[in-house]
Amino acid sequence: MKLTILALMLPMVCNSFSFAPPRQHPRLLSRLHASETSLKSERFADELGIPCEDECSMDCFPNMPESIHPGVLSGQGLMDLLKDAKDRKYALPAVNCVTSSSINTCLEAARTNDAPIMIQFSSGGSQFYAGKGLDNTNYKAAIAGAVSGAFHVRTLAEQYGVPVILHTDHCAKKLLPWVDGLLDASERYYEKHGEPLFSSHMIDLSEEPISENIEICEHYLRRMSKIGMVLEMELGVTGGEEDGVNNEDVAKEDLYSKPEEIWEVYERLSKISDKFTIAAAFGNVHGVYAGDIDLDPEILTRAQTYISDKLGPSAPADKKPAYFVFHGGSGSDLSDIRKAIDYGVIKMNIDTDTQWSYWEGIKNFEDKFSPYLQTQIGNPDGADKPNKKYYDPRECLRAAEVNTVDRLTQAFSDLNCQNILGLGPPEEPENTLGPRRGGLPV
Numbered sequence: 001m002k003l004t005i006l007a008l009m010l011p012m013v014c015n016s017f018s019f020a021p022p023r024q025h026p027r028l029l030s031r032l033h034a035s036e037t038s039l040k041s042e043r044f045a046d047e048l049g050i051p052c053e054d055e056c057s058m059d060c061f062p063n064m065p066e067s068i069h070p071g072v073l074s075g076q077g078l079m080d081l082l083k084d085a086k087d088r089k090y091a092l093p094a095v096n097c098v099t100s101s102s103i104n105t106c107l108e109a110a111r112t113n114d115a116p117i118m119i120q121f122s123s124g125g126s127q128f129y130a131g132k133g134l135d136n137t138n139y140k141a142a143i144a145g146a147v148s149g150a151f152h153v154r155t156l157a158e159q160y161g162v163p164v165i166l167h168t169d170h171c172a173k174k175l176l177p178w179v180d181g182l183l184d185a186s187e188r189y190y191e192k193h194g195e196p197l198f199s200s201h202m203i204d205l206s207e208e209p210i211s212e213n214i215e216i217c218e219h220y221l222r223r224m225s226k227i228g229m230v231l232e233m234e235l236g237v238t239g240g241e242e243d244g245v246n247n248e249d250v251a252k253e254d255l256y257s258k259p260e261e262i263w264e265v266y267e268r269l270s271k272i273s274d275k276f277t278i279a280a281a282f283g284n285v286h287g288v289y290a291g292d293i294d295l296d297p298e299i300l301t302r303a304q305t306y307i308s309d310k311l312g313p314s315a316p317a318d319k320k321p322a323y324f325v326f327h328g329g330s331g332s333d334l335s336d337i338r339k340a341i342d343y344g345v346i347k348m349n350i351d352t353d354t355q356w357s358y359w360e361g362i363k364n365f366e367d368k369f370s371p372y373l374q375t376q377i378g379n380p381d382g383a384d385k386p387n388k389k390y391y392d393p394r395e396c397l398r399a400a401e402v403n404t405v406d407r408l409t410q411a412f413s414d415l416n417c418q419n420i421l422g423l424g425p426p427e428e429p430e431n432t433l434g435p436r437r438g439g440l441p442v
């Protein structure tokens, strides 16, 4: 029923009635030089030979620019999504994923909330995706793991029918060979498909002197913008601890970026390309702590004004030239999150809170079915009763996923990122249960 309505609406939105003049397919529009490549199909599903029906087969969304389509975005589609977020004052949740289960959870949450999402891998998460039993000399496991995760995201994002920005998180100087490996993969993918494998990468040289930070970012922006990718750079330090990087004892003034520093980054990078975002520090801290966090999102609006004044007549009409990203969002006050969005934040990282929700789902599952989870045979229903359907890992992992979809729904709400695409609520999934496929007592 819903899809019939969509089928009626979409041709009007996507402007592809048969009497309309021939035009380029929206998915090709978002690619830079598709006509120069061997690109044959518009969808990844076609290339893989898997079904692509319902939301998967849509060309674009009722409420979005036509360059934005189900699947991974890059080039024009990616920039149009960032601009749409800034204009409509929402921010994308950017969730650190470590397994196919956490990726699927993000895609399910995005479709449930009728919204785009960012899926990102840290270097440690990429390595985990490949398996901690695999040697990681020269970051080879982290490179292979991130590429493997990227193909998983590309395969399933279309199936869930949501637009995804596929990103990697903090890359300090010593980790640059990891991102170099991923850029090699994106450049190779671009040669064949006219788009990069990933949408964007973060380069975090906030521990280096600012001149070196900007110089290296210039190098990467040159390389990335050629294939339609976006660079996220970090300025100032995000406090706390994440993925093995400990900034718990950093000096307090380093947690706040200065408008003139943000301008310097903006001025230098925009000479190369407009495809960059800035993780400016405004007191953000990774993780959730008992101590007070002193966020000062006003830094962001002062920086937008400072940059606009410098740009003069060439400043954009909204006087918000910079795209900001928000690290250390877990545990932040809603009022600070909303202010940051008002001031040009288009993405907020979420890691700690979804780590907790995933674990809490497993913990609650164990609490609920504890007597059925102690031995392979024997439970309160009888000494000879098997417990297989309780300890099947799909059961506790699904509990983790469901609990995390709920937590992400709160994040989508906090970030004003609900009912963005115009799809409406998803239909109940069918054919997912069977005699051998689940169904524990509720």
Ligand SMILES: [Zn+2]
Residues within 6 Å of the ligand: 170, 238, 242, 286, 327, 328, 349
């Ligand atoms: Zn971060």
